Amino acid sequence: MSHLKLFVATLKRHGTKLLEKQDIAGRVFSHGQRYASSGTSEPFLSGSNSNYVEEMYYAWLENPKSVHKSWDLFFRNANAGQAYDPHLPDQLERKASFLQSHGLAQTPGKAEKVVEDHLAVQSLIRAYQIRGHHVAQLDPLGILDADLDSFVPSDLITTIDKLGFYGLHESDLDKVFQLPTTTFIGGNENSLSLRDIIKRLENTYCQHIGLEFMFINDVEQCQWIRQKFETPGVMKFTNEEKRTLLARLVRSMRFEDFLARKWSSEKRFGLEGCEVMIPALKTIIDKSSEMGIEYVIMGMPHRGRLNVLANVIRKELEQIFCQFDPKLEAADEGSGDVKYHLGMYHERINRATNKKITLSLMANPSHLEAVDPVVQGKTKAEQFYRGDTAGKKVMSILLHGDAAFAGQGVVYETFHLSDLPSYTTNGTIHVVVNNQIGFTTDPRMARSSPYPTDVARVVNAPIFHVNADDPEAVMYVCSVAAEWRNTFNKDVVVDLVCYRRRGHNEMDEPMFTQPLMYKQIHKQVPVLKKYADKLIADGTVTLQEFEEEIAKYDRICEEAYTRSKDNKILHIKHWLDSPWPGFFNMDGEPKSMSCPPTGISEDLLTHIGNVASSVPVKDFKIHAGLSRILKARLEMTKNRVVDWALAEYMAFGSFLKEGIHVRLSGQDVERGTFSHRHHVLHDQEVDKRTCVPMNHLWEQQAPYTVCNSSLSEYGVLGMSRG
Incomplete structure (x- = not known):
């Protein structure tokens, strides 16, 4: 791979022709200013294109026959440590049959053109994956394009002159190109003619389904979606x-x-x-x-x-x-x-x-x-x-x-x-x-x-x-x-x-x-x-x-x-969308709204107060200021006095004792807006190590969930209600 990286570094000086002349992946459309990409002027085999070369290289290492012959020749020379020659005349002469089959015999520069064309096809495929949804036939009425982007024209490649965006021409339509691993349009085939590539891309991305997914950062997820929609014949029903x-x-x-x-x-x-x-x-x-x-x-x-x-x-x-x-x-x-x-x-x-x-x-x-x-x-x-x-x-x-x-x-x-x-x-x-x-x-x-x-x-x-x-x-x-x-x-x-x-x-x-x-x-x-x-x-x-x-x-x-x-x-x-058991009696009438006794013993309240004033986890160092708060809380428990925070603690703890789960949700609820609650303790020496004392009240108790929310009010309130 070190030879390949050296080649890529050298190629940066020679390969600006394709991507400096056309807006390959960044500007597929003549008026698509909104979608301009920083990759527009990348030199040949640098930036995102070097990723493509590495992708082809690993495919070649696994199976040299899985890539186009031009790539096979390129990587053999790279691994042999040969210096880069953009025209590769010696190699072309030794591969006469290969050159003749591709019309390259005794024509300096054509080997580079083969590589450039493959990169152009890669960019063409990517353009459909990114923006094909803009030209998909989505509106049943045939009036709108289903989006409001007036800068995007009504097609990608519908006329031959559109190929000029990629440095390709009508004469290239029947040429066979190696497919990258970022597409599944080939099915079981590793290569297709340019004509078939365009046809399959249009069938996938420009018909009645428009796919938006290329903004997702996860490669596995993008590949999953490509495979689900690009693989030929996937949308068949019995x-x-x-x-x-x-x-x-x-x-x-x-x-x-x-x-x-x-x-x-x-x-x-x-x-x-x-x-x-x-x-x-x-x-x-x-x-x-x-x-x-x-x-x-x-x-x-x-x-x-x-x-x-x-x-x-x-x-x-x-x-x-x-x-x-x-x-x-x-x-x-x-x-x-x-x-x-x-x-x-x-x-x-x-x-x-x-x-x-x-x-x-x-x-x-x-x-x-x-x-x-x-x-x-x-x-x-x-x-x-x-x-x-x-x-x-x-x-x-x-x-x-x-x-x-x-x-x-x-x-x-x-x-x-x-x-x-x-x-x-x-x-x-x-x-x-x-x-x-x-x-x-x-x-x-x-x-x-x-x-x-x-x-x-x-x-x-x-x-x-x-x-x-x-x-x-x-x-x-x-x-x-x-x-x-x-x-x-x-x-x-x-x-x-x-x-x-x-x-x-x-x-x-x-x-x-x-x-x-x-x-x-x-x-x-x-x-x-x-x-x-x-x-x-x-x-x-x-x-x-x-x-x-x-x-x-x-x-x-x-x-x-x-x-x-x-x-x-x-x-x-x-x-009722939530028919709670026992909400109605056998006669269909609501149960009595009388409230059962809710009092608990002083011993239970004292126990809850003691736990609320402690750190029930060994080797857990809390902030010195919090130690003073917990000490004051313990004194209140001994003196049979409560403040708001301790009363809340005892109320929640009594629910947990009865097996009733408590979830406290909202902005800053773990510590409390006024630094009064402290239901989640943070270790001062171990990053992200926390302790929730209320989950240590009894061996057999309901769990307590306390969680800070996003800075949302309407949404979090609705979720708590649900």
Whole structure:
């Protein structure tokens, strides 16, 4: 390797031609000033390009035949310790057959051109990986590019002259190039023609899926994503999977149609235009259940909530339909809410895996995104009580609207909790229903970032944009998202680029403010018909089977509607997202609110006070000032006197004695804002060594969790509430 490094150092003087003339990886587009890279003027085989040479070198060490012949020749000379000659005339003469096959015989400088061309192809591949999402066909309406970046043109390589950015030409299209290890477009092949390379890159990055992941710093994670999407043939579905997808689309769309027929003048915030969200959620749940998840906690806004309750949670349809009857009164205590704010909890068997699954959809008020940290808090609590520290049994899914995802600060706060040790839930799957409008506000007026999902980049969460009118692409993306979360325990975003067929609600007139968009929407063929026509055309299903599936679900809805007419009362207990055991008695009435005795003996209080005044760990040196505080605390205990901090300590300790876990969360709570609490002691001589005395009260006690939070108020409050 020392010979190679010497060669690289020498090559810095000779190889500026390619990267000084073109903006290889930094400026793929003629107007892409926003994406200019500091690597634009890097000399040949220096900087990031030297990394590429080292990559090829290690591949050559493992198997010389795995790299192009030009690299094989180059590295043989390097290992032999030969001085660098950019024209390599002696070597070229000895490799006559190689030179003739590449048109290099007796042509000084052509060997360097071969290496330069390979680097150019590497840069071309990287350009698609970084910015291919900007030209992906994401908008089902064909109006927008799904981002707001006006500097990015509509393509990467669609005309031959575009190759000039890389110093390549039309004559290079059929040349075969060695593929770097940072791409999987070759499948089992190590090299491809330039024509095939471009075609495969366009199929991966410029169709109905747009991938944003190259900002992630972890190489393993980037390679994982590349392999999932670049490998040829990965997005294939069996006929049975296609039929299941069609059936789920039928349920999603026919449910909305049924509500529109029965309650045409009612607000319900329907899902029309993004019906694919239902099979998308079911795919995430199916895949997660397959990997061991037992409990999924979800939060979402109002749009599509009734459909999720009916077709994902599988709430009894008659109970949903009862919510449309204004004459029904609640039979039990508690306050209700409008039907598109309600949540619930349900245990059932997942038919795809034949495993038990528990689903909880949190109730959500009109305060958009307020439910996000609450879901995270509930998920964290469930993981704690189940001993699921790795998040392999309990997970969360959050659904968002595009305008709220970009506009609400609590989204940012919640993301910043995702990797904090005491707040992480080991990854959340975010699904954005991106209907490209916020009530009446166009995207260009609703955000400053190109995408509504850009907030997720701050925590290195990959973002998968997908055209919602391509159901199979959506299902594949959702399956990969579930695998990502299970593999890396990190957040991931699925951006469903769709449209809103009606107004903000069913009474709203969208033509007032978006006339051109809604002219196109009125002409738009529903996704169910598109997909059904496709499956009928390829013989996966017949027209009769499709019509029978529709009739079957319509019949289910009609029968449930008939049963709903028999209900005379509503039951609040049926709409609880956290049905605590014993919350209701056998008669369905709330238990008495009388408070049981809470006093404890003086001996227990004295014991707690003594521990609160000590350091229960050997060889642990605390700050001298803290020693005085603990000494004063001990004197108060002896004198049967308490201050606020000691009273708090005794109250918490009494809970722990009874087996009740206590979690204290917030800004600076470990020490206390006024330096009064000191629930976490820090060793003055050993870095990061700490002690929590309250976890040393008794051998058999509940654990005590005390954790400083990020400088967030709304988000941390919501998580604590959850």
